[in-house]
Amino acid sequence: MKLLSKTIENIEKISIDADGNIKNRFSKLAIPTGSLGRLEEFATIYASIKGALDATIKDKVVFTMAGDHGVCSEGVSAFPQEVTGQMVKNFLDGGATISVLAKHVGARVVVVDCGVKADFKPVEGLKIKKVGYGTGNIAHGPAMSRNQAIKSLETGIEVFNEELVNGMDIIATGDMGIANTTPSSAIIACLTGADLYKVTGRGTGLDDIGVEKKIKVIKTALDVNKPDPSDPIDVLSKVGGFEIGGIAGLCLAAARHRTPVLIDGFISTAAALIAFSIEPKVNDYLISSHKSTENGHKTALEKLKKRAILDLDLRLGEGTGAVLAMSLIEAGVKSLTQLATFSEAEVSTPCVTK
Template sequence: MLNLKIEPLKKEFIDIAWKRLNNLTKPQGSLGRLEEIASRVVAIYEDAMPEIKKKAVLVFASDHGVTEENVSAYPKEVTAQMVFNFLRGGAGINVLARHAGADVLVVDVGVDYDFSEINGLIKKKVVKGSGNIAKGYALSRDDAIKSVDIGIELVRECYSRGYNLFATGEMGIGNTTVSSAVVSVLTNSDVEEVTGRGTGIDETTFKRKVEVIKRAIEINKPDASDPIDVLAKVGGPEIGAIAGVVLGCASLRVPVIVDGFISTAGALIAYCINPLVKDYIFASHNSVEKGHKKALDFMGLKPLLDLNLRLGEGTGATLAMTVIEASLKIYREMSTFEEAGVSKNDK
C-alpha cells in the first residue's frame, strides 16, 4: 500500500490543454471551471486528446458498532436492506448512474449480514461491522490496511477492464459518526465543528452523537500523524476502502470523483498518506454535513456543485461525473478559431 508510485501532474500537459482551450471559439476563460477541469483531466491522463471510456461508481457498504450508542435515526439493519436495493437498481445512486452512463459496483466490506451468492455483489468483507468506537477500536491495524488494499485492488481490476473514470460512494448506518471522528482528528478540529445530523437526527440524538465522538477520541487516542492509526481506531472499512480507491486512481493516473462527507473522510485518509493524491481528486459537491467543508478546505479542494445534498451513496459524485464529461467534450469537440474560420480577438 505505502509503496504506490504517485507523481504530481506534469506542467507540459497542462500547457498543452490551455493552448487548445484558449484557441477554442469563445472568449478566453468564458467557460470558467469547465476549462480548469478539462486542463486537469488532460494532465491526469497525460494525453493531449483524452477519452473517457467506461465509468464506475464504487459503493462500499459497512456497518458500525457505534450504532449501539443510538447516534442514528435508522437501525443498522438498513445497511443490508439498502445493499439489496442497490442490487435491484432502485436506489438514488442507481438512477443517477443510469443518467450518467456509469456502472454501479456494490462492495460489501463490513456489513453485519451474511449475504448469499448474489449477482452483482462484490464480497470483500473485512469485518462483520466495525467495533463500537465509544468502547474501543473500530478495526485492528491489519484490518484497516486490508480495507485500504481492497480499494486499491478493485480500482486496478476495473482499470484492467477498461474503466478510466471512478466515483466513490458508500452505505452504512452510523458512518457519519465515525467520519466526524476521523475528520476531527486529522484536521485538528473541535468535534462540534465537524459533526452534523447525518440521516436527520433530533437535537437530543445530536448532542449524544457529539459526546460519543468525543469519548471515542479520548478512549482510543488516535495518532493524527498516522492516518492508518486514525482509520483503525475511529474509522471504518468503507472509509479505508475509499482511501484505497483514491490512492489506486492516483497511482494509475486516472481521475477519481469523491462524493460527500464519508467519501471525503476516506479521501482525507489517502491525502494524509500521500498529499500528491490531491491532483487526481475532483470534489463533487459541498454536503450539508458541516465537517465536509472542513475536510475539503484542509486538502485545498473546491467542490464542483452545491445542491444541499446529504444522501451519500455516490449520488453527488455521479452528478459531478456528468460535469467532468461535459468539460472534456467541450475540450475535444468544440472548434478552434482556425477550424471554424472565425476571426480571433487580437487585442
C-alpha cells in the same frame, strides 16, 4: 501490507498543464477567452492526469462501499443498523438513488461489501470483500485492529485493480453504512484539529438532542482510543470504518493508475483525508464533486484545498453527488477535444486592443 506499499510507491506527482498545451488549445477555440469558466478547469485537470490533450471519457464507474459500525448501538443514527444490508440489496436491484443517477450519466455501479453485518449471495455487480462483520463500538474501544485497517485499504486497491480490465477512465466514490457519519466526524476532527461541534452534523436526520449525544459519543471515542493524527492508519483503525478504509484504498489505487477520482460527500471526503495523509500526492487525482450539507465537510475540503463542483444541498451519500458531477467533467473534456477552433470554423479571432 505489500499491496498497499507497492501502490503508494508508484503514485506520481501531477503537474497541471505543465507544457501549456491545454491552455493553448482553449485559446484557439471559437469562444471568448475563459468563457467556459470552470469547465475549462475540469478539462485541464482531467487531461493533465491522463497526460493527453486528446483524452476522452468512455468508461465511468462508481464504487459504492458498504460497511456497518458498532457505534450504531449508541443511538447516533436515526436508522437501525439492518438498513445497511437492506440498501445493499436495493443497490443491486437497481432501485436505489445511486442506481438511477448512475444510469442517468452512463456509469456502471460496483457495490462492495467491505464489512456489512449480513451475508450476501454472490451476484453480478457485488464484490464480497468482507474485512469483518461491522466494526467495534468506538465509544468503548478501537473500531478494528491495525491489520484490519490495512486490509480495508487493500480491499479498495483490490477492487479497483480487478475492475481495470473492464475499463475505467474516471471513477466516483460512494458509501453505505448506517452511523458512518460518526466515525467520519471523528476522523476529520482528528486529522484537522477542528472542534467536534464544527464537524458533527445530523447524519440521517438527528434532532438537536441527538446531535448533542452524537458529539459526546465522538468525544468519548477520541478520549478512549487516542488516535495518532500523525499516523493515518492508526486513526482509521481506532475510529474508522471498513468502507471508509475501502474508499481510501480506492483513492490510492486510482492515483497509482492515473485515474481521476470524484470524491462524493462527507464520508468519502473523510476517507480521502486518510488517503491524503498516507500519501499527499494522491490529492492531485482527487476532485471534489459537491458540497454536502453535513457539518464538517467544508472543514475537510479546506484541508484538502478543494473547491466543490456542485452545491445542491445533498447529503445522501452512495456516490450520488459524485456521479452527477461526472457529467460536468465530461462536458469540459468534450469542450476541449471537440469544439472547433477559430480557423476550423472560419470565425474571426478577437480584435487586439491597446
